[in-house]
Amino acid sequence: MPNILDTTPPVTAGATPLPASVDEMFAPEHITIIEARKGLQFFDWKELVAYRDLFRFLIWRQIKVRYAQSAIGIGWAVIQPLFSMVLFTIIFGRLANIDSDGAPYALFSLAALLPWTYFSNAITDGVSSLVSEANMLRKIYFPRLLLPLSAVVAKLVDFGIAAVMMVLLMSYYQHLPGPEILVTPLLIALMVVTASGISIWLTTLAVQYRDVKHAMTFLVQLGMYASPVVYPTSMIPEQYRLYYALNPMVGVIEGFRSAILGSQPIPWDLLAVGTVSATAVLLTGLVFFRSKEKIFADVA
Template identity: 80%
Template structure:
């Protein structure tokens, strides 16, 4: 046998031996909310999902990114006419237009993030059945993609403050803390509702009602100061209470930063996120079957 033939036979044997290995996939043991290494490994896919969310929202749209301005702007106009001019709702000394817009800035982000997050798994049913990837990336990419709209709306807030000649408060340095609580809350609620929506389609149909109910349970059109002091911390269990009031305090300086409300909101938002991740993990194995 020639040297070349021997080498060929040796290579063929190596290939055959490598092709006979077995890959055993076992369920993870113990409590594990998510796999950091897996999320890092799929980071390119996560960036792609975020970019696709943004493109889908604005593709073939006549107004484009203007939708990120229209929603909070028109809501501000309606709230100013009805609650500011007609109902004479107290705005803590600030122009009601700015008072409502400062609340709509985090609220619009939150409501849109959870609405898109809920639909993320159901709308990607074909993708779930064909390939494996961390399912958690779908609701989280929806939450992350809405930060673009949030940034555009924040620019509109700056323009409105210039128009009203209302300088920002020095307390604006605390705004990043409120944004962090906002992101934690949006992620927690989105993960919870997404896992439920795959199995119970009623969640998707009831989202408009749920968002509207949550809005009036949050101080969007009114100030949290109207809540009796003895119910203040109980009211703050809704994490968006502390977020909205902190946005107003940080941007407009109407009150001091409500650290008690923000602290309770951070705690309840964190609990929402942790329990949501655990619930999502427990239901993940059935997503491809029922989506």
């Protein structure tokens, strides 16, 4: 005999049982739990791949914002290295008579300004990437590493536009590159790795210490004179050459000059030291970034 106090409806064979409560009725089928990672980690490849569409969107937004409502547009990618080249040619090439390894000083300086302009702009935008997106950091979860990396990758568009100006100047001087030009993709890769590593380090510091952002103008100017932009590495004493190459941009700049001008052999020793240095900066930067990632939303 059924219990008259039991209000549970009978379950027919083969039927789906009804939920016991409202919470169970609206409970999600899949639950994603986001928690802090433990141990030494550089980055999560699977997570970056999963957010690749967001990465492409961030790159496109960086490019669009730079040229939005701009009268000159992409001309800014040409004006900065062009004006610097003219100024350096007059001051260092004509007045100071700096050695240019036998090449016209205009070509000599522009071959260096091509990677340096990319590098300086990439780290400047990369440093401010987390602070400028503070509202996004507080509202949604996504791999924070995408912000500085998208700033670095987006600047390759400006680099490509400035490279066209380099081709036009080489045509004006009737200078054809040799087979050394095939090394250019390796130089670009090292340039991007260097910019990424330094951007990751500095943007992590900039979240907590806003002095980093204010000091960027000084740091970029100091870095330019610490790199062979206006002078050749032949002016550096031989015993300090490899120590000087610990700055990865030394090998990149001299490599571009050798690949484009062909006046000197490819500096493989400088590139080897610079590659080790750039890789170390990138890996340690990733570890530092991951160790501080959990506090970005709170202090940004």
